[in-house]
Amino acid sequence: MTVRVGVIGAGMIGQDHIRRLTEVVTGASVTAVTDIDADRAAEVAARIGATALPTGAELIASPDVDAVLVTSWGPTHAEHVLNAIAAGKPVFCEKPLATTAEDCLRIVEAERAHGLRLVQVGFMRRFDAGYRQMKEVLSTGSLGAPLIVHCAHRNPTVPESYHSAMAAQDTAVHEIDVLRWLLDDEIVSAQVVTPRATSKRFAHLKDPQIMIFETSGGVRIDLEVFVNCQYGYDIQCEVVGEDGLVRLPDPAAVGVRTAARHGTGVLQDWKDRFAEAFDTEFREWVAGVAAGAEPTGPSSWDGYAATVITDAAVRSLETGGETVTVDMKPRPAFYGGTA
Amino acid sequence: MTVRVGVIGAGMIGQDHIRRLTEVVTGASVTAVTDIDADRAAEVAARIGATALPTGAELIASPDVDAVLVTSWGPTHAEHVLNAIAAGKPVFCEKPLATTAEDCLRIVEAERAHGLRLVQVGFMRRFDAGYRQMKEVLSTGSLGAPLIVHCAHRNPTVPESYHSAMAAQDTAVHEIDVLRWLLDDEIVSAQVVTPRATSKRFAHLKDPQIMIFETSGGVRIDLEVFVNCQYGYDIQCEVVGEDGLVRLPDPAAVGVRTAARHGTGVLQDWKDRFAEAFDTEFREWVAGVAAGAEPTGPSSWDGYAATVITDAAVRSLETGGETVTVDMKPRPAFYGGTA
């Protein structure tokens, strides 16, 4: 049973996911495409034999669409996701779920009212083999209770449009999601401090930043976000428990010895680093939709949590490094909580 | 355009490739299945909505079959491949291409007579990301001319049915193929010597074995084959050139520090080690067939070469470690040679 996917937003990331759904992952076809730029929608749709539709609403309503993929501009996400829920169709929404906590909560409420989970948010790290190995090790209990997490998220460079709040909203948000899942624990406070800024940045940007999160269980996370580190795209994560630690591996790469050096290359592009995670994310999502199952990936609630935690981080940055309590509602039983 | 594949041989490896073609790789469907065990063929075919056919010949002839996958018992490979060539259909044949050099040559001749390459042999290492990185490094010339290759091929254990000649025929054959490709050079002699045998083996088995190959360019390859190494499935490869060396990476795995040790797990199963290589192998084969292109993977000639080289290794083993010259025909221009 092929899952017929309608794609809202045919920009770079949308086109990459279309390629994934049509060329990499089995069991899916893209039957409809819409974009704010109708010409682009038409062109992309023609390339893959899909129909270009004028609006997200029409695409969601189309009888040729079994499931919806939202890859449009962030501020439009909430509307499309709410429409998909209203139509009772599974919807995969690229991060963020919505740009405000209020909109996230509206989605959460709508989904609870629907009574079945329909929404998956596009945090792909949970599908990375390294993080999954870490979770496997932690879940055996052999390292005892987690106490501390050290992370780094480094990009070689970012464009001038990247501003200081994006370090939390666009960059750290990946660690926020994956660590909540990895630790099976909730983040309750955030603090952002700024070391000396790199001189290789644009003047408006505070880079690097150090983010410190605490969980309800008392785990302390420090995360270096350094988006102009020059040397490569480098993701580090180490969880220290009572009896030992586990560390995310670097990607496998050939070792070369020449000219008095022994070394390996460092990847430059996040798309290369998480290429397989993206593939696995969509493979599992498509398989779940095909089976009529609720999604097992990041939920609406996870999308909401990521938003309120990044909000707290941004407030900390703006207030000069105060520790800011995360303003999160109690987690409903529908999403595995006790409220 | 979906490639409709007919599968000859529905045993363990056949079923795994059927899973790959139907669940992992896009662009293909399995439309027909045959097996020496008609019940098994029927059962597997039913599971995926394919037709069970009584013989390979009928399957190859079926108008519902665009391309043929041969995963039957080794001694039957040649007949099916020759039939596929006669039918002008692309055929992917699991290793070995044929069990004798003579049969390999018959295939080579038939394919040349057909005038287009139709055959790909299932040596999957050329599709492994690590080997591909090695080839990329070597092809830049930054390490100078290759001089020496050190390899190890270790399995945790093998069943009692594994006999000493299989170290070359079933195990080393993977290195033989991938090194010919990696070095872009031909193997001209083979020698097999036997160190003290492990006491953890069956009495009939000479394990480990050291195989030494020389290429026409003078590169010397040593390969440790140790199929009862107990600790894991471990593949090592290092090419030493005039200006440096390049080494195959171990698979990425989380590092754990606990109980006075810092370590990572070692894989136990070759199917895990080369899972992605298998996927890539079929993804590229299907894409090529769909495009009507000649295959770019291991050719009939490569299958023939692997057979005559393993023959030489087995002769060396049987003669107590003599260096045996590989008895290979000149490579025809059709396969990139000068003959």
Add this chain to the structure above:
Amino acid sequence: MTVRVGVIGAGMIGQDHIRRLTEVVTGASVTAVTDIDADRAAEVAARIGATALPTGAELIASPDVDAVLVTSWGPTHAEHVLNAIAAGKPVFCEKPLATTAEDCLRIVEAERAHGLRLVQVGFMRRFDAGYRQMKEVLSTGSLGAPLIVHCAHRNPTVPESYHSAMAAQDTAVHEIDVLRWLLDDEIVSAQVVTPRATSKRFAHLKDPQIMIFETSGGVRIDLEVFVNCQYGYDIQCEVVGEDGLVRLPDPAAVGVRTAARHGTGVLQDWKDRFAEAFDTEFREWVAGVAAGAEPTGPSSWDGYAATVITDAAVRSLETGGETVTVDMKPRPAFYGGTA
């Protein structure tokens, strides 16, 4: 010219340094020993053919003593060091230089009045080959200006007598000294936060602790101190600069593959981890004294700085994690400063 050393304090560390001066390092002999326990002094002195003297003052005054080594109980350090300065004799003082900032300043003043540097404080990490390699790399400028330092200092366990303030005073003090030297920068604030405590500790102890230091140049240091990590003695240090990072190596250790694991041992004892650093520290100190040169190791000023910085860290711990400004005098020109 053999340097005749008098040793004040013949406890465990004193005896280890006596062994080092007599058996490992050339150019020195231990001619006099004193200890609060006169019997122990007599026994140790007899073993090496030295004279046991009743007090530190008499030892310092002895014509058979060219240089003084202070390894007595911390609160007595200041008195001995001041006496040695008064006698114009070189003095190597194990950490701490003194237990209060006031006493450290008295030493600093006395040394300045003397007009030549006589004092070296026993911070041995500056003599570790790995840290020296880091400093060499940083000093080339190839990594740009340092921005962030990540450190961890882990011990397998500590005895019950270890209390929470010792995490700064006894443990982190090593990083405090070596990072001031490595960065050639001064620490201006300290903050100590406490994650969930390990359940493997004594109830009175806050362990682990995270210490955050800022330098006058804006570098931000985070240091995990975890003295009951169970798995080993593990020292990590990574300096992130504008163009890349440099990381302290783990000690070289054989790799073993067996039983499905690939691993190396983790040291358990700090004395093993820094054995060579201690040797180098004394080798260079003895050579300097023999040459009549001022010491090049950690100075009185460094001992004072370490004390006021650990004071700030302890205050932060006691006030629940406030950021505490380090109360340090301006650095006199005598110690390379501008005051």
Add this chain to the structure above:
Amino acid sequence: MTVRVGVIGAGMIGQDHIRRLTEVVTGASVTAVTDIDADRAAEVAARIGATALPTGAELIASPDVDAVLVTSWGPTHAEHVLNAIAAGKPVFCEKPLATTAEDCLRIVEAERAHGLRLVQVGFMRRFDAGYRQMKEVLSTGSLGAPLIVHCAHRNPTVPESYHSAMAAQDTAVHEIDVLRWLLDDEIVSAQVVTPRATSKRFAHLKDPQIMIFETSGGVRIDLEVFVNCQYGYDIQCEVVGEDGLVRLPDPAAVGVRTAARHGTGVLQDWKDRFAEAFDTEFREWVAGVAAGAEPTGPSSWDGYAATVITDAAVRSLETGGETVTVDMKPRPAFYGGTA
């Protein structure tokens, strides 16, 4: 009790060992020096307050000399060692013990006649921390019986005076000694094969060479000797046993990430690689002599064995790669054997 050492041969290696005995290792002094170049002897002796003597014989006879260090030209070693045995004085002889098997046997016989071991041969790898860790692991039996050893011995370059036989005599001889000790097994045959030679060599030199040794226990050793590998001085050793393997570590070195690479430096000089091994070698030798104990390092017998094994390797090289049986006498009980 200071050991008074007389040094025969004040060239580069002699001067380096004099520095070691006077500046690094405690418990020794150099009291007499001789050299074929009397001016050089006088100059070196003056520098350290020793006496220059005209001949080795006079130096050995001197009442100011407790023990003898032979670092003269190889062909003179046997005479000096025999003289030292005749004088009943401990003698440390740099490799080779003698340049012919016959001369080695004369020394062995003289020492047996003396009735106590006096001779230690300067194979320093047995004192390297990494090899010692390997031996410790192997001796636990946790890896089962050793079956295979893979080694590489690479130098960045060698001068034009280096000829093909020196690959065995000067280079591989270190592995020959350390592997006999590591495996506690005897080498019984040698084979040397020559891959394509590097174009970065002098025309007369066969480089690299692969040496294959077999032990009486059936262990098979392959050793790549590549003395113009360009990239650095690199020593590799891996012992594969029935239940796992152990591998010599690379020297600890800081890791650097910059410019899209993650790497460490590779040492260029064997003196740096084995600096600590040399120090330990002399520290233990001096301590043994001071204690009046027989030496525990490589014996006359080990020097003889190394010579006959390298002879076999050279014969194999000269005969085009034949496997040559090592022509070794039975090991006398005096040296731990059964003859």
